[in-house]
Amino acid sequence: MNVFDRYAPFIQDYIYSSGWKALRSVQDAAGESIFNTQDNVLITASTASGKTEAAFFPILTRIDEDPPSSVAVMYIAPLKALINDQFGRLSELCEQAGIPVTRWHGDVPQSQKRKLMRKPQGILQITPESLESLMINKHMEIPSLFADLRFIVIDEIHSLLRSDRGLQTFCLIERMCALAGCHPRRIGLSATIGSPQAAGQFLASGSGRKTVIPRFDGGKEVWRLSMEHFFNTSPQADEGKDDNRVPSLSVEKPTDTAPQAADPGIGYIFEHTKGKKCLIFTNSREECEAVCQHLRHYCEVKHEPERFLIHHGNLSASYRESAEEEMKDDDSLMSVCATATLELGIDIGKLERAFQIDAPFTVSGFLQRLGRTGRRGNPAEMWFVMREDHPEARAMMPDLIPWYLIQGIALVQLYIEERFVEPPRTGRLPYSLLYHQTMSTLAAGGEMSPRSLASRVLSLSSFRNITQDDYRILLRHLIENDHICRSENGGLILGLTGERIVNNYKFYAVFQENIEYSVHSGSEELGTIVKPPPAGDKIAIAGRVWLVEEVDHRKKEVYCTLVKGSIPAYFGDVAGDIHTRILERMYKVLDEEKSYPYLMKHAVCRLRDARSTFMKAGMKNHPLVHLGGNMWALFPWLGSYAFLALERFLKLRCGKALSLKGLSPSRPYYMQFTMKVSEEEFYRITAQEASKDFDPLELLYPSEVPVFEKYDEYVPPQLVRKGFAAGVLDIEGMKQRVLSWSEDRNTAGI
DSSP, X not given: OOHHHHSOHHHHHHHHHTTOSSOOHHHHHHHHHHHHXXXXXXXXXXXXXXXXXXXXXXXXHHHHHSOOSSOOEEEEOSOHHHHHHHHHHHHHHHHTTTOOEEEESTTSOHHHHHHHHHSOOSEEEEOHHHHXXXXXXXXXXXXXXXXXXXXXXXXXXXXXXXXXXHHHHHHHHXXXXXXXXXOOEEEEEESOOSOHHHHHHHHHTTTSSOEEOOOOOOOOOOEEEEEEEEEXXXXXXXXXSOOOOOOSSOOOOOSSOOOTTOOHHHHHHHHHHTTSOEEEEOSSHHHHHHHHHHHHHHHHHTTOOOOEEEEOTTBOXXXXXXXXXXXXXXXXXXXXXXXXXXXXXXXXXXXXXXXXESOOXXXXXXXXXXXXXXXXXXXEEEEEEEEEOOOOTTOOGGGGSOHHHHHHHHHHHHXXXXXXXXXXXXXXXXXXXXXXXXXXXXXXXXXXXXXXXXXXXXXXXXXXXXXHHHHHHHHHHHHHTTSEEEOTTSOEEEXXXXXXXXXXXXXXXXXXXXXXXXXXXXXXXXEEEESOOOXXXXXXXXXXXXXXXXXXXXXXXEEEEEEOOOOOXXXXXXXXXXXXXXXXXXXXXXXXXXXXXXXXXXXXXXXXXXXXXXXXXXXXXXXXXXXXXXXXXXXXXXXXXXXXXXXXXIIIIIHHHHTOEEEEEETTTEEEEEOSSOHHHHHHHHHHHHTSOOOXXXXXXXXXXXXXXXXXXXXXXXXXXXXXXXXISOHHHHHHHHHHHHHHHHHTTO
């Protein structure tokens, strides 16, 4: 029997009524795995390929044939917006079969949640944070809610593979299943999985099942890419140069002219969004605000109606939702400036193209953003816009390299050539999460003996690398600081300090949050900011500039009025985690003579200049480049965590022998410093130190406690230090690179 014939009649009717001619290959392959095995299933296919239907058609068939006595399916998604988007699709699909779909997150009315509590059934859509809240606040209801749970569907699972949030999600799944006595299968969905086998192991953690990864022909990927470079002021890289190269991608002529003396890169976007619906991606909320301000200013100067909206995590729900609704309107010609909040799989209708300002941090992010376009039979289309200031007249050599341009090329080439996407992060020591899940377990279950608590928490797969001795140290510390305390019976319960932390709604999230102030203009809530300025100063939010009239520090509220102007925004953004493979491919971009068909005229010339700088500086065979006098620049071509390890290694292990001073990192591209030894001595000393088997803790200063994750401040300092040294710093990757410098020079006979 083929997969279509196996579907329930209401699924077949849905397919017929939707006008489908045939199932897609991903739906056939996923159906085979879900129908014919009892394993977990990881479904990896491109955006808009039908992954949701591939999972839910067979799942709904199974629960229609054998209705469970509780919630049948738990659907976990990383964003409320994604849940809201999928809610409509699933409700329509399930309506004929009478299978209810319930959303459960902070914006959902309590009445809908109470309805599910009274009669647990159907599909529950939930975020990891809302599941945490459910486990704590509805602990006694978990068995009745999930006793007969059959499937857990985890959407956009790639977004959970490299963070504490992903480990938290699987802790909660394991705890929920143990409490409810259920044994559901897990179905993971993603368009961007770099190492399917590693991701499959991650998906299976603690489930007692293996993971099947269906194989199928996904067809040929067709992209329309362009990548252009702009200096923020004239002249551009190709001005005054004879370059007859014709780019393979024919970019249409400007539809309009940006205002004179405008930022050329933003003017380029302004010109090529008119009459179209586009997404304009930035890498930070600050950049998002600045770009939106500039584009709206151009509209004002040209006496045009505004055609730019904004979407990021610090905006109020009403601002975000209005942008989402506008994107779903196929007739809309508005464009949206966005961060990663529109990167995941929300259906935003017929989108003509995406712009990416500067290079994203990851191949995964690039693919997700590209995948927002190209739906409904059209090829995916992204235009990169790389910007930089002209180097100053006496700029040092590292400032002559257009790092974002090189990084963007590397991201694209890594996927085209190797299908590389960042793999899961493994081997960490998540002490911050250990604290969080310890407190959550006590808050949910009440008094427990130390032995019982340890068996419940340390048995979770996320803590496989945590020793019982380390856990004993954590519990003693928490007792000393009143986060937990002993009862008269000798059991452990939450202390007063611990209760205050757990009872705050922000406890449910394990990702780092800033102290935020809500921003109001009259009765309208605009969003949130951090570190508000005093009354009389200006702030930027929602793509506009506002005059601060009052700051209420007790209530954490800012009151303001709209004014004209342009100023930078600040939301506490931090740089992303860049993988070592990206830096290595950046080296190859500079070293090879290959041309890339998506580069436009300015970018071609800027790359040529960068390659010339690379060769003239001798960077091909010399990671260490002499800048004059005692000044040196080191180009290690290492990702974020190995680069950080190298920075500390040079300062703390080699600094004295190198007479090294003033080390200044430009992470993760290069570091500058002064030293009094020769290049050969540098390689000899660093190789000698890297070959030693030293304690990772030696890369921390004696009294340093590097708070890295959200709850590190509540963890014993010795565990924070250990977790950072052994679980964050990539010391092994750093050592291999340092030793390779000496080996390469010996091989070359230098």
